[in-house]
Amino acid sequence: MSATKTALVTGASSGIGRAFAVALAEQGYQVIAVARRVERLQALLDSLPQHEAGHQMQVADLANPTDLQSLLSRFDQQHINLLINNAGASILEPFHESELSTQQNLLNLNCGATVTLAHRFLQQAEAGDTLINVASIVSFLPTPAQPMYSASKAFLAAFSECLWEEQRHRGVYVMGLCPGITRTEFIEQATRGEANGDNLPASLVQSPEAVVKEALVALKKRRHAIVVTGRSNRMMMQLPRLLSRHRLLKVLAKLGDPEAAL
Numbered sequence: 001m002s003a004t005k006t007a008l009v010t011g012a013s014s015g016i017g018r019a020f021a022v023a024l025a026e027q028g029y030q031v032i033a034v035a036r037r038v039e040r041l042q043a044l045l046d047s048l049p050q051h052e053a054g055h056q057m058q059v060a061d062l063a064n065p066t067d068l069q070s071l072l073s074r075f076d077q078q079h080i081n082l083l084i085n086n087a088g089a090s091i092l093e094p095f096h097e098s099e100l101s102t103q104q105n106l107l108n109l110n111c112g113a114t115v116t117l118a119h120r121f122l123q124q125a126e127a128g129d130t131l132i133n134v135a136s137i138v139s140f141l142p143t144p145a146q147p148m149y150s151a152s153k154a155f156l157a158a159f160s161e162c163l164w165e166e167q168r169h170r171g172v173y174v175m176g177l178c179p180g181i182t183r184t185e186f187i188e189q190a191t192r193g194e195a196n197g198d199n200l201p202a203s204l205v206q207s208p209e210a211v212v213k214e215a216l217v218a219l220k221k222r223r224h225a226i227v228v229t230g231r232s233n234r235m236m237m238q239l240p241r242l243l244s245r246h247r248l249l250k251v252l253a254k255l256g257d258p259e260a261a262l
């Protein structure tokens with residue numbers, strides 16, 4: 001058996017996933033980078049250190065069942081030590097105005113693909129292996145402007161916590177990673193291209209590299225089921241204790257309004 005560990009990272013073409021791929025390659029992992037944009041994946045592979053590790057990419061739309069099935073065959077070819085279920089997206093149109101198929105696609109990506117990959121990963125996992133599901137602080141702070149996104153991330157947090165308890169007896173560590181606002185293309189999408197995080201107070205915004213650094217420290221300790229990155233995000237997590245549910249939703253409706261980020 002090869003001594004090199006292998007990490008499969010979804011959504012590796014940008015943002016947090018890309019930062020994971022770079023940091024893991026620096027730590028000596030062989031990286032399998034997954035996303036839809038082939039040029040971005042190729043540019044990532046070309047820039048990764050440790051070329052001898054044999055980094056690979058797979059172009060896949062994870063909301064598409066055929067692409068997802070073909071990604072599963074990776075697990076038959078080699079042992080995956082670390083799975084990072086990071087690919088995710090949101091929708092900003094009011095729920096009733098958007099196409100149902102758009103909402104279902106979001107569920108397929110944020111939850112369906114995560115469950116499918118987690119299931120296959122855990123079937124082959126050995127003691128010492130790790131599953132990271134990238135959730136969000138909105139897992140615990142439902143944001144009315146993004147109902148399906150908030151609900152999908154709440155699912156991921158609960159799913160990760162339950163698996164954490166179930167899998168720790170096998171020596172397999174499961175983490176629900178909860179970043180707050182992170183300077184990625186995701187913010188540009190969430191504000192329809194009008195903000196990139198520079199307009200927000202610096203204390204509220206993390207870089208993808210800072211998120212990944214905290215996640216990898218937590219991965220070494222293998223202690224917590226839920227890892228919230230950034231001090232201000234950890235403070236935000238106190239809100240449900242301080243406010244009534246009704247008041248909390250009102251506050252989050254204001255804070256989560258994309259116009260507020262401009």
Ligand SMILES: NC(=O)c1ccc[n+]([C@@H]2O[C@H](COP(=O)([O-])OP(=O)(O)OC[C@H]3O[C@@H](n4cnc5c(N)ncnc54)[C@H](OP(=O)(O)O)[C@@H]3O)[C@@H](O)[C@H]2O)c1
Pocket residue numbers: 010011012013014015016017034035036037038040060061062063086087088089109134135136137178179180181182183184185186187208
């Ligand atoms: N940025 C934030 O403020 C923030 C906060 C909390 C949590 N998060 C979570 O962090 C994760 C990464 O987001 P990010 O902020 O790094 O945003 P990002 O830069 O937009 O990255 C999203 C990644 O997901 C991939 N992706 C999107 N749809 C896909 C699909 N159908 N199939 C395969 N890959 C797909 C994208 O690649 P392609 O377009 O090339 O497919 C891209 O690599 C997401 O789960 C997000 O919910 C972000």
